[in-house]
Amino acid sequence: MTPSSLVLQIPTSHSPVEIATARHAAMLLDIPVRSLSLGDLTVARGDLASGALPVGSVEYVRQAMDLAGIKAPEFSCYPAVLGRHMHRKIWRTSEVPGGMARVFVKPASLTKAFNGFVHIAGQDERDYDDHDREQLAALRRHSPVPELWASEPVTWLCEWRYYVMDDQIIGRARYDADGADDAPAPDPAAIQDCINLLSPSSAYALDVGVLDTGETACVETNDGWSVGLYGRALTPTKYLQFLSRRWADLFSST
Structure with a gap:
């Protein structure tokens, strides 16, 4: 499935690999491209409402959904039907788990609000590594605590x-x-x-x-x-086809 046009996020510090790959595919397939920042995305309302494919950060594509009149879909990162393939206990919670010494947490209701990390009860934030300290800070910026996925840490x-x-x-x-x-x-x-x-x-x-x-x-x-x-999991044209297939599915449901 080939989109009629693309709306790509700038600056390219946002999802640089994805945006560069989509741009490459557009050149190969002779697809019109419009490059806009998150702040300027509203000027593409007409393009998005006509089916243009947005490529960028989660925040960028979420705003594109709003402009296109698409309701963000319900999607579970831990589908119940895959329960037997998880091989660890996973549950939803509205508070940071404190009963377990170590528990892996990630957002359930705010997609990509922070990356998943292992929360250690009672540990001083200075004892986390740089990545986990950043995620802990991102979690703490939300009040009240967003709904979380929690799971037993595994290796x-x-x-x-x-x-x-x-x-x-x-x-x-x-x-x-x-x-x-x-x-x-x-x-x-x-x-x-x-x-x-x-x-x-x-x-x-x-x-x-x-x-x-x-x-x-x-x-x-x-x-x-x-x-x-x-990596090189998909060629540029195949990656664009993948994104376009899902966007078309969402667009047709509006």
Whole structure:
């Protein structure tokens, strides 16, 4: 599926790889491109209402949805149907868990409000590493605390992203930066079972990894409108097709 035109976020410090890849695909396919900042996005209301595809940060695409009259879809990063593939306890909560010494938390109601991190009860913020300290600060900026996903911490040997469109894997890439090069690959049968359980779906990312127990487990799922591009998982035209497939699905539901 090819979009009629693109609306790309500038400056390119926002989602630089994704925007550069979409721009490359537009050049190959001779698709008109309009580059606008988040603050100027309202001038593209007419283009977006006519089906133009926005590419940028989560905040940028959310505003594009509003301008296009699209209601942000309900989407769970931990679908109940994949329960048997999680291999860890996961629950929703409206407060920072304090009963467990260590618990992994991430936003449930505010997509990408902060990145997931392991919260350690009673630990001074100075004892977190730089990444987790930033996420803790982002969490604390919200009052009241947004609804959270909480889960038991686990150890991943590797993590992979599978790009799924119309229930078929169209690309994949390993994205854990610190994992061993010889880490075992996820079990293809487990991955296919996840896809079967999620069917039918237009376009989404399925993140899967291998635990230190040897089990293949679902890390999370991500809706196709808010999916970044890892490595060389997809060619520019295939990535644009992936984004366009999900956007068209959302647009047709308005």
